[in-house]
Amino acid sequence: MTEKRTAVLLVLDGLGDRPVPALNGKTPLQAANTPNFDRLAAEGQSGLIDILGPGLTPGSDAAHLALFGYEHSQVYPGRGPLEALGAGLESRPGDVAFRANFATVDEDLKVIDRRAGRVFTDEEGRALQQEIDGLEIDGIKIRFIATVEHRGALVLEGPGLSGQITDTDPHAVGVKVLDSEALAPDAEKTAETVNKLTKITYEQLKDLDVNKDRVKRGLPPANIILLRGAGKHESIPTLKERYGISAIVIAGGALYIGTAKYVGMGHIPVEGQTGTIDTNFAGIAEQAVQCIQDGHDYVFIHIKAPDNASHDFNPDEKVLAIERTDEMLGLILEKVADKIVIAVTGDHSTPVSVGAHTCDPTPVLFWSDFIRPDDITSFSEFDAARGALHTLRGIDIMPMLLGYAGLIEKTGA
Amino acid sequence: MTEKRTAVLLVLDGLGDRPVPALNGKTPLQAANTPNFDRLAAEGQSGLIDILGPGLTPGSDAAHLALFGYEHSQVYPGRGPLEALGAGLESRPGDVAFRANFATVDEDLKVIDRRAGRVFTDEEGRALQQEIDGLEIDGIKIRFIATVEHRGALVLEGPGLSGQITDTDPHAVGVKVLDSEALAPDAEKTAETVNKLTKITYEQLKDLDVNKDRVKRGLPPANIILLRGAGKHESIPTLKERYGISAIVIAGGALYIGTAKYVGMGHIPVEGQTGTIDTNFAGIAEQAVQCIQDGHDYVFIHIKAPDNASHDFNPDEKVLAIERTDEMLGLILEKVADKIVIAVTGDHSTPVSVGAHTCDPTPVLFWSDFIRPDDITSFSEFDAARGALHTLRGIDIMPMLLGYAGLIEKTGA
Numbered sequence: 001m002t003e004k005r006t007a008v009l010l011v012l013d014g015l016g017d018r019p020v021p022a023l024n025g026k027t028p029l030q031a032a033n034t035p036n037f038d039r040l041a042a043e044g045q046s047g048l049i050d051i052l053g054p055g056l057t058p059g060s061d062a063a064h065l066a067l068f069g070y071e072h073s074q075v076y077p078g079r080g081p082l083e084a085l086g087a088g089l090e091s092r093p094g095d096v097a098f099r100a101n102f103a104t105v106d107e108d109l110k111v112i113d114r115r116a117g118r119v120f121t122d123e124e125g126r127a128l129q130q131e132i133d134g135l136e137i138d139g140i141k142i143r144f145i146a147t148v149e150h151r152g153a154l155v156l157e158g159p160g161l162s163g164q165i166t167d168t169d170p171h172a173v174g175v176k177v178l179d180s181e182a183l184a185p186d187a188e189k190t191a192e193t194v195n196k197l198t199k200i201t202y203e204q205l206k207d208l209d210v211n212k213d214r215v216k217r218g219l220p221p222a223n224i225i226l227l228r229g230a231g232k233h234e235s236i237p238t239l240k241e242r243y244g245i246s247a248i249v250i251a252g253g254a255l256y257i258g259t260a261k262y263v264g265m266g267h268i269p270v271e272g273q274t275g276t277i278d279t280n281f282a283g284i285a286e287q288a289v290q291c292i293q294d295g296h297d298y299v300f301i302h303i304k305a306p307d308n309a310s311h312d313f314n315p316d317e318k319v320l321a322i323e324r325t326d327e328m329l330g331l332i333l334e335k336v337a338d339k340i341v342i343a344v345t346g347d348h349s350t351p352v353s354v355g356a357h358t359c360d361p362t363p364v365l366f367w368s369d370f371i372r373p374d375d376i377t378s379f380s381e382f383d384a385a386r387g388a389l390h391t392l393r394g395i396d397i398m399p400m401l402l403g404y405a406g407l408i409e410k411t412g413a
Numbered sequence: 414m415t416e417k418r419t420a421v422l423l424v425l426d427g428l429g430d431r432p433v434p435a436l437n438g439k440t441p442l443q444a445a446n447t448p449n450f451d452r453l454a455a456e457g458q459s460g461l462i463d464i465l466g467p468g469l470t471p472g473s474d475a476a477h478l479a480l481f482g483y484e485h486s487q488v489y490p491g492r493g494p495l496e497a498l499g500a501g502l503e504s505r506p507g508d509v510a511f512r513a514n515f516a517t518v519d520e521d522l523k524v525i526d527r528r529a530g531r532v533f534t535d536e537e538g539r540a541l542q543q544e545i546d547g548l549e550i551d552g553i554k555i556r557f558i559a560t561v562e563h564r565g566a567l568v569l570e571g572p573g574l575s576g577q578i579t580d581t582d583p584h585a586v587g588v589k590v591l592d593s594e595a596l597a598p599d600a601e602k603t604a605e606t607v608n609k610l611t612k613i614t615y616e617q618l619k620d621l622d623v624n625k626d627r628v629k630r631g632l633p634p635a636n637i638i639l640l641r642g643a644g645k646h647e648s649i650p651t652l653k654e655r656y657g658i659s660a661i662v663i664a665g666g667a668l669y670i671g672t673a674k675y676v677g678m679g680h681i682p683v684e685g686q687t688g689t690i691d692t693n694f695a696g697i698a699e700q701a702v703q704c705i706q707d708g709h710d711y712v713f714i715h716i717k718a719p720d721n722a723s724h725d726f727n728p729d730e731k732v733l734a735i736e737r738t739d740e741m742l743g744l745i746l747e748k749v750a751d752k753i754v755i756a757v758t759g760d761h762s763t764p765v766s767v768g769a770h771t772c773d774p775t776p777v778l779f780w781s782d783f784i785r786p787d788d789i790t791s792f793s794e795f796d797a798a799r800g801a802l803h804t805l806r807g808i809d810i811m812p813m814l815l816g817y818a819g820l821i822e823k824t825g826a
Contacts, residue, residue, distance in 0.1 A: 370766070372431055372440075372773060374798050388798035392467065399468030403772030410770055411465050412475025412485055413492055
């Protein structure tokens, strides 16, 4: 009988890179001191992943859906539901969800500040939230959550909703808040509801004490909510339904949490986990170990910091982010190496020389104490190109992890 | 003009493995002395196969369908038709077939021995067989064959049959023979026929001289037939229809013979060929040479012994099974090397440390005296990972063999 293990997916966001002159022509992954990654590469198998296919540059949501074993084109609900779930707002099949911003408009609903000054206290957020959350318009229920700074998420719940509508956020100042428009015949009612909601939010928020107080303090009032990224939460087969597994996400960024929850993972928050280089690496390791010891079948750990460094064109910070993640992995291996099968990879390449996602394949290593090792002895884009895994696709990763972990039934007899 | 060759597929069942401590950390394939495999690896191309795809653990039937160029999910008829064909029983599209057991029941049809003592002479088998074979129930004809020990196969022939019914074999003793139940609305009639058949087999067999004689000798009477693995023989495109080729199977195990016959191969039996380490390797080589000299387009040779050794956790026997197969290949190469294109591979990995099928890729080598060699000089899981073929899927093997053998027309003009 195949012994069962916990399948662990460790994603360093934007990991893949190109040679960097400031790093003596090495990639950040090559330049970083990564004893744990290198040990696993030496004892395991390496390869490259064309996450969505050769030449395609993955967005973060599409990339993660692929790594979770889903075809983006078949299950992508739009950004709204993923962000809403990531923000901790309930969203269910049939709901339509949006990313939301507090903004400042004049009496003609012309946008003065798209972020209403960006600075909000938790109390302000809660006070504003309770004016919107729980509203009902024409039989459609509104759920709203204020998250960080001016940001939030909003969900419509009711019969006959459509995600095929345009943003109310004009993505510019000095112009009026947009009317949402239906992009499909059956989306008329949803667009109408959203346009009523825009006016209602203005009426509810404009004279609030919170806003009077903000103006007194020289801050723009949060007197409207702008919506973007409408998407309908579709009913997709969850990981539990597809594989019968109990899956957990440990991530700091809302999009990653939301995408994981969309496919049915449970989210376990870690005190101090953020999307930055100063995230609580030790706390993440501790929580991962706990999940593995608790016998969860699958644990997804997401580290955002390498991607941020790339977007900031900062090779040294990317090296540091990689080294801290390697150290974190060391803490996990110390405790539960004999209980796991692990894949370490990125969701896409974000070269520090480019500052944006590119189509370069991303390196991956697979390790368990029983996996046949290949000849590769360190983890990098260049070494991985010679590994036994050759070139994989993103959607291969989930079945490989679960297959080696003994969590997929034999096909046929 | 491309010169035509015979495409030869040599499958060592369960070939792929993991490092084995008792073999100084080598896999059985690495530890075995295989001058012929190594010669072909040196002169040919190596690679790995994810038979059904990354992470998927193949069953033997699904694996062989893939190696024959078929998608398991599209053509798999259930175990019954494959086993019936392998047992030498005719089965055609529209028929429903089963694996069958002689068993011993009491007067209430409660199972006393699922295998009726397991020991049967050929004469007993024939006598029991002729009581069942040729029966007709409600317009459905019964074909039955007794094979080895208590085993047999049974086919229903007639209009409107369905394979969507449950087993009558309770897979336990002390309980009554089960009523077959319909799993689909159009399967009611088939289930009813099977349930009548159960009662008829009891009436036909219980008072037979054969059984009186068995009881006298202290053996349990074979007074009923238990059925399992119902499957409908579907009409699928045969190899002849798809490629216009004449294909032959040389195998010892019923499942492999049956799966090959299901896709249209002709079975040529070899005296003394079995599924064991003591199969007639020289006879198999001789028959393969004959088929190649006779100009058949495709010859599939199946050697079961390596898989058996793995299921028994016996690395030394696996090494021996591989060495004997290598020697057998030498006999073939001596005679007809210039007439063939050959792929040597496994149908899945069965590590001796696990004793069961796993998802580890399986090594493959392709050879013909004209194929471009790569750098690999010996045949193993580790060497193959660095070969020119990189990672293939099972369904790639048939077109590659036929392509190099000059048996597939150019695509396009």
